Amino acid sequence: MIVLDGKATSAQIRLEIAEAVKALYSAGKKTPHLCAFLIGNNGASETYVAGKVKACEEVGFRSTLKRFPETISQQELVEEIEKINQDPEIDGLIVQMPLPKHIDELTVTLAIDAKKDVDGFHPTSVGRMALNLPTFLPATPAGVIELLKRYHIPTSGKHCVVIGRSHIVGSPMSILMARNSEPGNCTVTITHSRTTNLKELCLQADIIVAALGKPEFLTADMVKDGAVIIDVGITRVPASDTKSGFRLKGDVKYDEVAPKCSAITPVPGGVGPMTITMLMLNTLKAVELFGK
């Protein structure tokens, strides 16, 4: 059984990105520059954005963090996005979610120029992904694909069951696993809250991607011997024996599932560390695709 080590893989990719930044510099091209918008004072959002800014430093990108008060109007926020869209210095823009309730997430997503949409959430990015055209892939599914690729996990002709159909993970995951590329070329079954026979389907799967957000949902009796298990879930569960008072749990009951698998991602240290790194890769791609 192989543990798919997202932390080590992520570190390796960041080294490669740093090399690519140096190569851009040598070729007289611009240094990739990511801009992050942070609205209000959400503690978790602060942590996420800080991680993104730190990753930029690590790989040699420029970064700009723009903070806005909780009270900013939707119109003002869209105008600020417009400024970044027009700014040739900035290659990628992310607006950290969640937003205050008076601001519509979709309006904000649509306001970002698709050429700077390094989160890969804009309809144009999603459509280009579905059509197998060069584009920004959403970070979490892209991280899964990258892990499968770097560990040489065979996917062609395999049956992949995706649990969850969110726009951010499950749905793009199913598109990426089914399309004609490597990794890819899976027979893909997408399952969700309306699915009536999930256990039966999971037992047929060569690869399971669990992305429903229910701690320890996938148990050993749902997994066939030798399957590849990708755990995208990450939930804070109260714990009396940790300093923080909680523990991170995936969607997979790791201790009992791992012994049956041919490969599995741990939580933490599996898919999670890949996500910010994929954002860095998208920002690099922004310069390669659209940079001067």
Next chain:
Amino acid sequence: MIVLDGKATSAQIRLEIAEAVKALYSAGKKTPHLCAFLIGNNGASETYVAGKVKACEEVGFRSTLKRFPETISQQELVEEIEKINQDPEIDGLIVQMPLPKHIDELTVTLAIDAKKDVDGFHPTSVGRMALNLPTFLPATPAGVIELLKRYHIPTSGKHCVVIGRSHIVGSPMSILMARNSEPGNCTVTITHSRTTNLKELCLQADIIVAALGKPEFLTADMVKDGAVIIDVGITRVPASDTKSGFRLKGDVKYDEVAPKCSAITPVPGGVGPMTITMLMLNTLKAVELFGK
């Protein structure tokens, strides 16, 4: 066993579109106007475009057919598309495929303003579909959804197996069947040339959408009792007993599969007649979404 009659359903929808056109007129809005580009002298393309122009007349749309010689350059064609993009009189533009070999289909698809992309092939349309936002749905999958809806075929929680992953049918079909809407909410398995256990998967399916383009591929031994069968295939097969010298065959071996089904689309007269009607519905939608 119910035969899903695409011809009758299509006729009914065209009546409804004609009513909507009258309502637009009464409200002082514009008459939907479809523009079709026909390049070269392909006989089948002539027939398809003629059918589209005729459908426009039937529902009370304006239509413009622009013919270009086989020798038109890609640049000239893109410039002609640009003119239509800028023309406020025209609501929808289709460029009949296939194109001459020196013209890249993707370049042409991307040149069409997404707001006039009534074929639903532009990445922005595909992405908006995947995100469940209002948009132009590709005509053939939209026709299947409409048939399921009008015949009140239950889909929620059902297992739908899609055979084929083309950008025009299989892939959007799987997105539409899986998403959170009615019809929709299926557990969806997308299968293709790399799938190793197609028969086994089909035997589990409550709904099968056959869209691989192989005449009479789906046989009775691949179908469970009571399944719903949607046949998207349409291939000309030589026949000595018809005036034309050929006969249209679907991807389903109808005679042996039909008795096992709860519902099935015939070929011809099933999904086929719905396709042009869905193009009309998209053109109407163009006025509703973007028209003055």
